[in-house]
Amino acid sequence: MTAEEYFRSDADGTVLLVGRCASCERPHFPRAAACPYCAAREVGPDELGPNGVVRQATVVTAAPPGYDGAVPYGFGVVDVGGELEVITRLTLNDDAVPAPGTPVRCASDRVGSTGQPIWIFESGESVGSTESMRSAD
Amino acid sequence: MPVFITGVGMHPFGRHEASLTDLGVAAVSGALDDAGLAGRGAFEATYCGTAYGGIATGHKVLGALGLTGGAIVDIEAGCASGAAALSLACTAIEAGQYETVLVFGVEKMPRGMIRSSFFDSRAEAAGLNATPAYFALRAQRLMATSGVTERQFAEVVVKNRANGALNPMAMFQKSVTVDEVLGSRPVCDPLRLWMMCSPNEGAAALVLSSQPGAGGGANVRVAATELRSHRAGDVLGEGTPLSGLADRSEIPTPTEMAAVAAYEAAGLGPADLDLAEVQDTDAARELLAYEELDFCGAGASAGWFAAGHSQADGRLPVNRSGGLLSKGEPLGASALGHLVELTWQLRGEAGPRQLGEPSVALAHSVGRGANASVTILQR
Numbered sequence: 297m298t299a300e301e302y303f304r305s306d307a308d309g310t311v312l313l314v315g316r317c318a319s320c321e322r323p324h325f326p327r328a329a330a331c332p333y334c335a336a337r338e339v340g341p342d343e344l345g346p347n348g349v350v351r352q353a354t355v356v357t358a359a360p361p362g363y364d365g366a367v368p369y370g371f372g373v374v375d376v377g378g379e380l381e382v383i384t385r386l387t388l389n390d391d392a393v394p395a396p397g398t399p400v401r402c403a404s405d406r407v408g409s410t411g412q413p414i415w416i417f418e419s420g421e422s423v424g425s426t427e428s429m430r431s432a433d
Numbered sequence: 434m435p436v437f438i439t440g441v442g443m444h445p446f447g448r449h450e451a452s453l454t455d456l457g458v459a460a461v462s463g464a465l466d467d468a469g470l471a472g473r474g475a476f477e478a479t480y481c482g483t484a485y486g487g488i489a490t491g492h493k494v495l496g497a498l499g500l501t502g503g504a505i506v507d508i509e510a511g512c513a514s515g516a517a518a519l520s521l522a523c524t525a526i527e528a529g530q531y532e533t534v535l536v537f538g539v540e541k542m543p544r545g546m547i548r549s550s551f552f553d554s555r556a557e558a559a560g561l562n563a564t565p566a567y568f569a570l571r572a573q574r575l576m577a578t579s580g581v582t583e584r585q586f587a588e589v590v591v592k593n594r595a596n597g598a599l600n601p602m603a604m605f606q607k608s609v610t611v612d613e614v615l616g617s618r619p620v621c622d623p624l625r626l627w628m629m630c631s632p633n634e635g636a637a638a639l640v641l642s643s644q645p646g647a648g649g650g651a652n653v654r655v656a657a658t659e660l661r662s663h664r665a666g667d668v669l670g671e672g673t674p675l676s677g678l679a680d681r682s683e684i685p686t687p688t689e690m691a692a693v694a695a696y697e698a699a700g701l702g703p704a705d706l707d708l709a710e711v712q713d714t715d716a717a718r719e720l721l722a723y724e725e726l727d728f729c730g731a732g733a734s735a736g737w738f739a740a741g742h743s744q745a746d747g748r749l750p751v752n753r754s755g756g757l758l759s760k761g762e763p764l765g766a767s768a769l770g771h772l773v774e775l776t777w778q779l780r781g782e783a784g785p786r787q788l789g790e791p792s793v794a795l796a797h798s799v800g801r802g803a804n805a806s807v808t809i810l811q812r
Contacts, residue, residue, distance in 0.1 A: 326675060332666075358620075360564065361557060363560040365560055369560060379679050396577075412559045
């Protein structure tokens with residue numbers, strides 16, 4: 297999982313690198329060799345974000361296997377562009393995740409001892425996670 | 434060609450000192466004894482479901498019993514591993530390849546949060562493999578779409594644990610209260626520790642035959658068994674993708690696809706069922722299964738559960754064994770554990786859990802892959 301496979305950041309923010317089917321025109325993330333919905337093999341590059349809306353959100357309080365980053369951390373589903381829902385980390389504000397319906401914005405982050413790059417969505421009041429190392433900084 | 438279940442056996446689910454092989458030996462021996470079979474040649478092939486057992490798990494178990502020599506195939510299909518083994522065994526009998534086949538599932542799960550090679554090391558390093566969080570998000574979505582409440586999640590646990598208190602094969606054999614469940618440790622909102630099943634250890638086995646059993650008991654046959662994988666589009670499906678479509682209205686879940694196929698193959702519908710064992714990895718998953726298996730309409734699980742239909746004295750008792758919330762889940766064995774319980778019920782041999790004289794029963798499993806299975810047994 298390299299940043300180049302999943303997202304791109306510049307001064308305007310971070311966007312997700314998605315694939316879009318030439319046949320059914322639906323987006324998927326991450327980009328795949330074929331459309332996961334209709335199996336068409338003509339898939340072109342597209343981008344979605346940085347803005348999204350939280351659909352579901354929870355807090356991970358115990359580190360899952362193989363993860364040595366900070367806990368707790370936010371985790372949820374964000375709607376991007378009204379057509380795709382993505383699994384994502386969410387920034388916490390006073391140990392709480394943004395509620396469903398909250399507008400959020402994509403950013404890049406690095407977590408754990410390896411500095412694993414990862415996308416994250418944060419709400420307007422967020423100051424970023426404790427491990428945040430914005431690629432745009 | 435019909436497929437009959439002529440023998441069943443089980444090692445209790447829980448945490449045990451016994452080795453993986455010993456767990457399998459206990460279940461297989463029980464099934465062979467139940468079928469009245471002994472010695473090499475009593476069955477022609479073996480299908481072994483296991484996800485964490487490692488290479489040649491089936492051979493180790495049959496080797497310990499001196500029963501190798503026939504074909505032995507290990508099968509991994511996540512939580513549906515045992516059902517996948519059953520499906521292949523049934524197909525072999527129906528095709529006339531074999532007359533008598535052994536199917537078993539066995540597992541010794543590592544303690545703690547399930548670690549799955551499904552997630553690569555970088556996904557793990559990013560914390561994307563927090564399995565309980567996926568369950569929690571799916572539970573939240575069910576609350577939003579079906580009006581299910583957190584209290585109802587607790588009530589599902591209460592129902593299943595009360596059933597499990599009657600089951601010597603269960604890991605937890607003690608009833609609990611709603612307050613106790615709601616007071617258990619929060620894991621990922623809205624799920625609490627007691628609302629989630631425990632990965633554990635155990636084994637279950639069946640003998641399948643093209644001929645009815647020789648004993649005087651009721652003959653139980655496999656009316657249908659169907660296995661399906663996911664179609665892309667559901668961000669919170671058991672396929673655990675990183676994305677899905679905002680509009681997934683036209684994309685059936687693997688459980689829905691397996692159920693439709695199983696009902697059609699059996700020539701039966703939900704109204705014909707007398708009882709069911711369904712995947713209750715967490716309390717919300719059981720309620721979602723009511724909708725996917727068409728026990729009730731889409732979005733109607735909260736009301737259907739509140740009406741008491743899935744209780745032991747309800748229209749369609751669900752998880753009379755105590756479910757995975759009581760038994761725990763050894764992945765390779767859990768689906769076959771459902772079928773052992775249902776066979777006992779259909780034979781009238783379920784002891785204090787017995788539900789009258791049922792004649793049609795459904796088993797459902799779904800998990801990593803995604804893989805979903807629906808099997809219908811008929812007496």
